[in-house]
Amino acid sequence: MWQYQAPLRDMQFVFEHWLDAPRAWAQTTRFEGLDLALAQQVLEQAGRFSSQVLAPLNSSGDRQGCGFEAGQVTTPSGFVEAYRAYTEGGWSALACDEADGGQGLPQLLDAALQEMLYASNHGWAMYTGIAHGAYLCLKAHAPEWIKARYLPQIVSGEILPTMCLTEPQAGSDVGLLRSRAEPQDDGSYRVTASKLFISGGEHDLSANILHLVLARLPNAPAGSRGISLFLVPKLLDDHQTNNVRCDGIEHKMGIRASATCSLVFEQAQGWLIGEANRGLAAMFVMMNSARLHVGLQGLGHAEAAWQNARSYARERKQMRAPVRPAGVSAEDADPIHFHPAMRRTLLELRACTEGMRAVGYWVAHLLDQAEHHSSPVERQRALQLAQLLTPVIKAFFTDQGFHLASSALQVFGGYGYVSEFAIEQTLRDSRIAMIYEGSNEIQANDLLLRKVLGDDGQAFAQLLLVMREEAAQALSTNDCANFGTELAVLCDKLAAVVSAVRERAVEEGEYPYRVAGDFLQLCGVALLGFAWVRAARVSRLLPDSDPLQASKLQTAHFFFAYGLPEADYRIASIHAAKAGLAFIEP
Amino acid sequence: MWQYQAPLRDMQFVFEHWLDAPRAWAQTTRFEGLDLALAQQVLEQAGRFSSQVLAPLNSSGDRQGCGFEAGQVTTPSGFVEAYRAYTEGGWSALACDEADGGQGLPQLLDAALQEMLYASNHGWAMYTGIAHGAYLCLKAHAPEWIKARYLPQIVSGEILPTMCLTEPQAGSDVGLLRSRAEPQDDGSYRVTASKLFISGGEHDLSANILHLVLARLPNAPAGSRGISLFLVPKLLDDHQTNNVRCDGIEHKMGIRASATCSLVFEQAQGWLIGEANRGLAAMFVMMNSARLHVGLQGLGHAEAAWQNARSYARERKQMRAPVRPAGVSAEDADPIHFHPAMRRTLLELRACTEGMRAVGYWVAHLLDQAEHHSSPVERQRALQLAQLLTPVIKAFFTDQGFHLASSALQVFGGYGYVSEFAIEQTLRDSRIAMIYEGSNEIQANDLLLRKVLGDDGQAFAQLLLVMREEAAQALSTNDCANFGTELAVLCDKLAAVVSAVRERAVEEGEYPYRVAGDFLQLCGVALLGFAWVRAARVSRLLPDSDPLQASKLQTAHFFFAYGLPEADYRIASIHAAKAGLAFIEP
Structure with a gap:
């Protein structure tokens, strides 16, 4: 049956090693009192809430749906109680200012919370999903009397x-x-x-x-x-x-x-x-946070898909695999995760999910730095990067969430198509995130036209700088030199393709619109590559006894062999799209 | 609202020009009396049945579902009457032998019928879907008394x-x-x-x-x-x-x-x-026909997706497009099919749908030739090709059916996610076809391990021969020479990749299993390339006044620029998969 457990170990890895968050927190007055132990405690509590309160209502909520009569909406059984537990647990207050009754914790922690809420029960989490964005919007733009009256009520x-x-x-x-x-x-x-x-x-x-x-x-x-x-x-x-x-x-x-x-x-x-x-400008305050949240829906569905597919693949036995792990002897039928096609699917689920988590949390972390870092230069730099990355998070993550839910469904075979296992619900739920909060096509235009070409490539150059730094560090790290080399080559390709698009766009204004979708996918794949180089490198800091050390290196190898070829494909597609694109006849 | 009209014009184009079917029919005793006019008449009647009887029951059937009580199943409203109309129309008898009360028409015509049934109402068509396969199976293997008793009842x-x-x-x-x-x-x-x-x-x-x-x-x-x-x-x-x-x-x-x-x-x-x-061998008689049928489900969903997305994109106006067709002046908002991302989606829908139709009907036509061609050599050659292509049809078409339904849903934006427009039903319905009748992973293994590597590449060499002949003909056809050149290059690449896989498989037995999925996708893309070269070439036979002439050439250009880069990607992935594939830790 469908199940969900918050991936606390990987979340902690991203916080502690991939982001080195405590060092950044120490450079702010807002978070200087925060340490990993407290963050971990919050994650554990959020994990319990999501797996014990929300996950059990996921399938029943889908089956039951909402009632509507005479203008009144009734949410599915258990939703009211779950919402009460949510507010009593203080989850609505997590990232709000202490002055408004909030807990003053970073958006990074909120991102982990959101991932859990969406993964365990997307339908339920839709009710709370917009609250923090609205809080930010009102805080920035509402008259004082409205702030005084309503902000504490939103927080509570x-x-x-x-x-x-x-x-x-x-x-x-x-x-x-x-x-x-x-x-x-x-x-x-x-x-x-x-x-x-x-x-x-x-x-x-x-x-x-x-x-x-x-x-x-x-x-x-x-x-x-x-x-x-x-x-x-x-x-x-x-x-x-x-x-x-x-x-x-x-x-x-x-x-x-x-x-x-x-x-x-x-x-x-x-x-x-x-x-x-100036309503759009006022609402725009919500945008980065809202689009990050939608991206985290994609991540949440990918995580749920990965957990459920892995668990089913271990139990289900069908046919003999061509090769078995060392020491495992043949039976009538092997667990299906021995079969190459299933291994590939499962490793893709892991590589994309864990990679997206690192990148998604990075953007949340950048938003914290943009607001609270002690250096104005760093605040500006962080905001620039977060704004650049937001459309990628929104569109690439949600495309992946849907794609990976479908891959996971396939692992279940016929059982995946029936409601009983609810992986088909993950697929159905995940599909909306590609549409709302600015369709993925609009995100692609925003990325290429506004965020990359629109500022003369400054923000994109910032991103390449970060990636090149990572490549340099990987080059001098045991087991990671090849990743560093490949990442540096990828950065060169990214720089070249942006130049080529910019030149061509001068000649023909429509060209960047034609390739925006491919460019966004390219950026998504490149960010996963970046995520895996850093994950491999910082996993060397873990003790040899920690299985995560081997797992991270193994998954990085998988991603570079099986995932990265897509980057060249997207680049080739961008060049091929110099050919015109006909209008559909009426 | 969701609608479906059988694409009679394109079906006719495939019959008459792409396949040149009448010439092949003349070389059989079974079909020598058949001509295009009669075939066209059958298609028109089938089109009326699917659009007037089945399509109106598609959404209601989904909403209502089946009833179950005390072992009895009740189908949705109208299904019983539609089935009566189906049998009274003689549709169950279409491709059955005249000796059993059948109409003795080719599987090619049946393929067009099946496409319409699945496109207009997949749920309904599931009841009739297995009948022809069962007919073939019993005809080949049942004792005489069973054949005498039951075949006429299946036919009727x-x-x-x-x-x-x-x-x-x-x-x-x-x-x-x-x-x-x-x-x-x-x-x-x-x-x-x-x-x-x-x-x-x-x-x-x-x-x-x-x-x-x-x-x-x-x-x-x-x-x-x-x-x-x-x-x-x-x-x-x-x-x-x-x-x-x-x-x-x-x-x-x-x-x-x-x-x-x-x-x-x-x-x-x-x-x-x-x-x-020997039960599996007996059931195997059903297999080619059953898997072709499932592939036609993918084609049917792609066609329904294309029709509905096109129609919605013409009506819906949002934002100004960067470029408009010549002579169209700016309004507050343009129809969304002017926007480059939507044009790309719509052209992909057209290119894949029409391309799959040509390839899918070709396989049905090959099955007819395998049974009825006057030359035993031709019969053998046709069977070999049909068997090679069957797993590609089943898996590639159904992957595409799902992918294209999702693309079409995206065209509808938020309206695509609500039940009212029923494009979301097309997406849900299409998903099963990737699973049943041998999952798409099993098709990929069947293709590469059995059909390509298993016979020393003989069948695959046959396919390349056909494709190279097409390339040669295109080379000497107006407007098509570039397509010919590209197709010849693609054939070289296919031959090289098969050699490379074969060599590597000797060293490492698991390797072909790891790349089977990529290889199947490569074959699918290559077959679409082949389909579009031939479509472009034979469209030159149409009068200049026929809009199909320009449309086919335009779509071929689109496919070669925007679709074909995937072939190199798949080849690169096949090479990259020389890297091992870890087992997921327990």
């Missing part, structure tokens, strides 16, 4: 926020949205909107819900420059119901336990957040 | 057969099966078996069901050499119920309208088909 989990962006005609293109807000004499606004696909737009987990709504002021400019952000609570101060109505919930392929709502706002009372017509 | 559709192979402990490894059959004095057998994942094991479409059951005779040798095949009817001659019980149906990720049954046989009366202990 008394209220849950939503992000109301999509409308039927405005999905990827937020500039097309039509929702309206009219100013009132008392400083509030009347918001009239019809919003679609709003996760947690209505539910029974928290008493109140805070809707962050994008809408247009009267006479606002057309397009995305005329959009403002409003806070519209479900319940007003005197516990009076606001004019917000849930019109229905979607029947979806996956995350069925998450209520995806149509919301109708009819002259609902709301307040402007940030400046008029 | 009065009864539907099943294939009862899988048991809980025996999936890919049929040698592990434990079902038993004991001979009786009257020449029949008592079959005791517990079978799992039996498609159509019980339903309300036909009055009787014929189970083809693999089981062991007393004292049969262990493993796959001790397996015999039995025919076990649900109803015996006097309409008495046999001791076969449906114990339950699976809840599955997709094809929910198809009843996937657990069947319990308790001393059920059955009859031996073929020789004792």
